[in-house]
Amino acid sequence: MTPERFQELSREESLRLLASVAVGRIVFTHQALPAIRPVHHLVDDGQVIVRGDPGTILLSAVDTVVAYEADSVAADDSIGWSVIVTGMARRLDAASPPGRYRALEGDGYFIQIRPELVTGFHAGPRA
Template sequence: MTYHHDQPPDADDTRRLQELPPAEALRLLAGVPFGRIVFTRQALPAIRPVNHVVVDGHIVIRSDPGTILGVQVARAETVVAYEADELDGHERLGWSVIVTGVARAVTDPGEAARLKALLRPWVAGGMEQVIRIRPEITTGFRLLPAAGAPERTEADLRG
């Protein structure tokens, strides 16, 4: 069966959203290597894709000190959102997690070195600044088959 994004789903293709407990949502977020950080730039929302790790319940990313993330987010201790997901567009299954919290530059040299060793940036450059996001609100949802349809496991989503 071929799906097109502009076609309405068949009755057996309908899905339901299941809200996830915060601990499970953070566990899923820790299982993927990248997401999107959302912050305010000139009073408007801005989004940047970044790779991350989750350490001690915090989301850790790296940046260069002179970039927008380094200047407007880390130095200002800005409220941000962080989103990651794993969605299967063909099967219409998956999950999405959104964390809201405060982003802060890690200023302790020993802690920054420890976190740098855990996260290798995907982008070329120094990426010498470590930014930690402490979750204040964690929201997650799993997209599942509607009632009556066979449930798929996380292993099924990964192939």
């Protein structure tokens, strides 16, 4: 296997790639310990929107700094790209999500992550 070379991506390219997939992982603190949950997301005007299900621990992410990560992994387990967004998570009012958030189907609530830090990289074989 050829070692991978990592190329840093711009903020714009990172958010574009993040918007190209529907599932990622939110990293937050629950009962003073790190927690990671897979969730569906969409990117709306540079903000990451995730849906939480009623009664889940994801509510402990609200009003805290979280990380959100998504990636693309090929069938041979090589990483195509990875994006990590870090920022404050806020619960959106029931009246505020526009209809396009309905793509995140299900009963629940919406959490908006305002990206303060956006890092991304593309990994490919070394030339």
